[in-house]
Amino acid sequence: MSGQKVILVTGASAGIGEACARLLHEQGNIVYGASRNPGPAAWKTLALDVTSDEAVARGVAQILAEQGRVDVVVNNAGLVFAGSVEDTSMEEAKAQFETNFFGVMRVSKAVLPSMRLRKTGLIVNVSSLAGLLGLPFQGLYSASKFALEGLTESMRPEVAGFGVEVVLLEPGDIATSVVANRIRVAASGAGSVYRDNFEKVVALFEKEETHGAAPAVVARRVARLIETSKPAVRYTTGPMAQRFLTALKPFFPSRLFERCLTIYYGIKG
């Protein structure tokens, strides 16, 4: 895809999404940065909650009315619920999926008709290394990203004949507002039988995220992807050691790999 593109980035008010919107805007594209509470930005902004059918339909209709097309969507909006699976309520589990999984599906369904008609388009689904590796005490987050991996693999052959590419981007730890925005499930506090292990693991997550790669690293990966004529199914990005260790998973006996993770996270029985 070459020349000036019309690009929708969801979750563009902070972190990875903001870095993507900034770089793609600086490269001369027409960028719409969507989030629930957008602030002032050099690019165009949209107040768009990906959990709302109505808001997504309205936002995409606005872009189509103003620009006549959407060339690229970066489905980046996401949040993280932390807590053991047992401590996570069904409402919290559904809220995790509503943003990270159904949000992506909702936005993709909204842009696909116009992409199909124009026989061109690129959808970049921001997954995570946690979509390849189940993280303890972020089970619902991991599950939402594993689900996104499956959805993307399934969609690709469906839409390829219409000239539309769908790609997974799997970052490792990136230094964003994710630490501040992490939602601890209500039952994870005092009284939870998982509390000690939970606190230890979340502290490690926070340390790794704080020292993670810059969001600009992911933005540069997205910018390169947009220029790739036949993109692969998935691309990892971020800290090399995390990407390497995740890539080893299929080659290790499963219990040994799991044991290494348990020791690494300091989880006690």
Ligand SMILES: NC(=O)c1ccc[n+]([C@@H]2O[C@H](COP(=O)([O-])OP(=O)(O)OC[C@H]3O[C@@H](n4cnc5c(N)ncnc54)[C@H](OP(=O)(O)O)[C@@H]3O)[C@@H](O)[C@H]2O)c1
């Ligand atoms: N940081 C990491 O280490 C890391 C690693 C792997 C993958 N990821 C993935 O990368 C993506 C971005 O994460 P981040 O670390 O940049 O997070 P972040 O700094 O917390 O930013 C999240 C962004 O998503 C927006 N957002 C949240 N809920 C939304 C909704 N319902 N509708 C629209 N926008 C919404 C937020 O804006 P508003 O609050 O204004 O809506 C914000 O702009 C997520 O999908 C995350 O899972 C992050």
